[in-house]
Amino acid sequence: MNILAEKRILLGVTGGIAVYKAVEIVSRLVKSKANVTVLMTDAAQKFVSPLTFGAMSGRQPVTNLWQLYQGEKIGHVTLAHEADLFIIAPLTAHTLARLAQGMANDPITATALSTRAPMLLAPAMETNMWEHPATQANLHTLTDWGAQVVGPEAGRLASGAMGMGRMAEPETIVEHARIILGRAQGPLSGLRITITAGGTREWVDPVRFMGNRASGKMGVALARMARDLGAQVNLVYAAMTVDPPIGVNQIHAERAEDMLREVLHLLPKTDVLISAAAIADFRPVTTHKQKLKKGVGEDIRLERTPDVLKAVGEKRKALGMPKLVVGFAAETTDLIANAQAKMRKKNLDMIVVNDVTAPDAGFGVDTNRVTILTRDGAVTPLPLMSKEDVAYNILHRIRGLLGAPSIGWDPGVGSVLS
Numbered sequence: 001m002n003i004l005a006e007k008r009i010l011l012g013v014t015g016g017i018a019v020y021k022a023v024e025i026v027s028r029l030v031k032s033k034a035n036v037t038v039l040m041t042d043a044a045q046k047f048v049s050p051l052t053f054g055a056m057s058g059r060q061p062v063t064n065l066w067q068l069y070q071g072e073k074i075g076h077v078t079l080a081h082e083a084d085l086f087i088i089a090p091l092t093a094h095t096l097a098r099l100a101q102g103m104a105n106d107p108i109t110a111t112a113l114s115t116r117a118p119m120l121l122a123p124a125m126e127t128n129m130w131e132h133p134a135t136q137a138n139l140h141t142l143t144d145w146g147a148q149v150v151g152p153e154a155g156r157l158a159s160g161a162m163g164m165g166r167m168a169e170p171e172t173i174v175e176h177a178r179i180i181l182g183r184a185q186g187p188l189s190g191l192r193i194t195i196t197a198g199g200t201r202e203w204v205d206p207v208r209f210m211g212n213r214a215s216g217k218m219g220v221a222l223a224r225m226a227r228d229l230g231a232q233v234n235l236v237y238a239a240m241t242v243d244p245p246i247g248v249n250q251i252h253a254e255r256a257e258d259m260l261r262e263v264l265h266l267l268p269k270t271d272v273l274i275s276a277a278a279i280a281d282f283r284p285v286t287t288h289k290q291k292l293k294k295g296v297g298e299d300i301r302l303e304r305t306p307d308v309l310k311a312v313g314e315k316r317k318a319l320g321m322p323k324l325v326v327g328f329a330a331e332t333t334d335l336i337a338n339a340q341a342k343m344r345k346k347n348l349d350m351i352v353v354n355d356v357t358a359p360d361a362g363f364g365v366d367t368n369r370v371t372i373l374t375r376d377g378a379v380t381p382l383p384l385m386s387k388e389d390v391a392y393n394i395l396h397r398i399r400g401l402l403g404a405p406s407i408g409w410d411p412g413v414g415s416v417l418s
C-alpha cells in the first residue's frame with residue numbers, strides 16, 4: 001500500500017534558488033508512482049528549464065496561462081479540478097503575496113484559486129523577507145483558508161548568510177504530502193491508534209543498562225503506515241535505531257515502567273493499541289547512583305517489570321477502551337502454540353508472531369515473515385515482505401476486525417490480503 005500511488009499531484013514551482021530541490025521532490029513523488037504535473041512561473045524557468053521537470057515527471061510542465069492542455073481543455077482548470085494535492089515548493093514571498101491577494105495572473109495562482117484540493121506550501125526566502133509582517137500576514141491568510149505549511153528551516157541561504165528561510169528538505173515535503181493525503185482519503189481516517197515500538201532499557205548504573213536487540217523498525221513502519229492511511233497515531237517509543245516519523249504524536253518511554261505509564265495515560269483516547277515494543281521482563285532490583293566497580297557488580301539481582309499488555313487487559317474492561325488490543329510475539333520455538341497461549345493469557349484480539357532466529361525476519365532488518373493469529377482461531381501465515389507491507393496487512397486485518405467495510409483499500413505492491 002502506498003498512499004501516493006496514482007494520486008494526481010500538482011507541483012507549483014516559483015522562482016527561488018531552491019528550484020533545484022524541487023526536481024528531487026518530483027523524483028521522489030514519481031518513484032512513489034504519483035502522477036505529477038509541474039506548473040512554473042517565469043521566474044522559476046530562469047533557474048531550471050521546464051525540460052528538466054518535463055523529463056522527470058513524464059509530463060509537459062504548464063508554463064503559461066494560455067497553454068492548452070490535452071488539446072482542448074484549459075490547463076489550469078482541468079488540472080485544478082482533478083488534483084488530489086497541490087504543492088508549491090519553493091514558494092517565494094512574491095507568489096505568497098499574490099496567493100493571499102487571490103490573484104490569478106500565472107498558472108500557479110490561477111490553479112490555486114480554481115482547485116479545492118488540499119494545499120501544501122514550502123516557503124523559501126531570505127530571513128528578513130520571511131520575518132516581515134507582510135509575509136507573516138499573507139501566510140496567516142493562507143493557513144486560515146486551510147493551506148498547510150512545511151518549513152522553512154534555518155540554515156545557509158542563497159546570500160551565504162545563515163538564518164531562517166531555507167526550503168524544507170524534499171524528503172520532509174513528500175512526508176507531509178503523504179500525511180495530508182492520508183488524512184483526506186485514508187481508510188483509517190478518524191481511528192486513534194497507539195503503537196509501542198523499540199526496546200526498553202533498564203538501568204544498572206549511570207553507564208550500564210539491560211536492553212535488547214529491537215530496532216523499532218516494525219513499530220515505526222506501523223506508525224507511518226497507520227498515519228498514511230489517515231489514523232491519528234501515538235507512538236510510544238523506547239530505544240530505536242530509526243527516527244520516529246513526523247505527523248505522529250511522539251512519546252519517549254525508556255523503561256518498562258515508563259511505557260506502562262504512557263500507555264495507560266493514552267488508553268481512554270485509544271481505539272486500537274498495538275504493542276510492537278520489546279519490553280523488558282526483568283530489571284535490576286537496584287539502580288546504582290554511581291558506576292559499579294569490579295567485585296561489586298557481578299551479582300546483579302533482578303525483579304519482574306510490569307506487563308503492559310496485562311495491565312491494559314485489566315483496565316480495558318472498566319474503560320471499554322481500547323476496542324482492539326494487538327500484541328507481538330517474538331519466538332524461537334513452537335511459534336503458533338506459544339503465540340496462541342500469549343493471546344489468551346494477555347486477553348488480546350490479535351497477535352503477530354515471528355521467528356526471531358530467521359536472518360531475514362525480526363531484529364534490525366527491513367523485512368519480516370510473520371503469522372497473524374486472531375481470537376476467532378484464524379491463523380494466517382504471510383510470506384517474507386517488507387516491514388511496511390507487514391504493517392499494511394496488520395492494519396488491514398484490524399480494520400476488518402472493527403467491522404469496517406474494506407472500501408478504499410488498495411492491495412499495494414507485495415501485500416497479501418487473504
Ligand code: CTP
Nearest residue numbers: 275276277279280306307308309327328329330
Ligand atoms: N509485553 C508487555 N509487557 C512486558 C513484556 C511484553 O506488554 N513487560 C508485550 C510485548 O510488547 C508484546 C507481547 O507482550 O506485544 C509479548 O511479548 P513477549 O516478550 O514475546 O512475551 P512475554 O509476555 O514477555 O512472554 P515470554 O517472555 O515469557 O515469552
